[in-house]
Amino acid sequence: MSASLPSPSPPTVVPSTAAQTVGFLRQLGAEQIGHPGGTLLAHLCRVYRLLAAWDARPALRLAGLCHAAYGTDGFPTALLTLDRRAELARVIGSEAEEIVHVYAAMDRKATYPGLATPNAPFHDRFIGGARAMTRGHREDLAELTAANELDLARINPVFREQWGPDLLALFTRFRPLLSAQAWEETETLLGRRDGRGH
Template sequence: MSDHVVAWLRELGAREIAHPGGTLLTHLERVEALLGSWGARPALRRAGLCHAFYGTDGFPTALLPLARRAELAAVIGDEAEEIVYAYAACDRAASYPTLACEEAAYRDRFTGRVDSPARGSGGTWRSCPRPTNSTSRGSIPPSVTHGEPNSAPCSSG
């Protein structure tokens, strides 16, 4: 499946789109390889390979419009597509400062909806990747990440 997805990424122009550290395609392949080296499940690896399909808050270039979500889901599966959407939709300025809070607030930049993974609201909260430069599994090179979460204190209500 990965070869099919990479061929589609090439068709959509990812090989020609500049991205820090090379091209968008190179970045996406590095992310998939990194997730694989960590033993990530197949759906998460496919999501890593496709995480920029709808653009992101830090990289606005989209390969597909949101109206074509069903096409991506048909290629990579529903779970992987939901992860891609959650990553693309994350409003970083609104969401990152709250990630360490008991009731983190995730804001969808496409819909404006704000919700909390702590409330078990369904959706893809458990899947929304959080960029970081250090993890228990080792260091993530800057070419894979897109910045650091802000370190604002949690509000007490």
């Protein structure tokens, strides 16, 4: 196993407002990229609003707004190449950018099963290796994953019907890492599929 992921570093700049970040995403073409439920930009904005509704800290909200900047394991289209990380950090702050990078690097199939297990490795698809993760990173990844997937489940009934049971099982495993608000949203959206609850 390679070196651990560094602990989140304090922002080196004052992060921009969400509105300025949205302007930056528009410049990168996020409004022209199709995504389930509309455009990529619309999805990113909904994820930001969901995290805000869950009282996520500002860095995590901004990370949610930019979570697909480098592409992800589930959405390969990237707005920025990895050699432009400093550019994104100047816009949203280094802490938020680090969350975006870790989220983008995550090999989901390999990482998700152990995400809520202390000392389980994080599998990095960019470098093809595994490393340790802090509890804080695990919580950020779980919360961001929930916001991302629950937005799609809320906006797209076909997606919810197809993936709802799998997402409920996944977030049930993540529950120790999720905020109370994220878990409540999970139960509301996915946990009462037959009208009687589980």
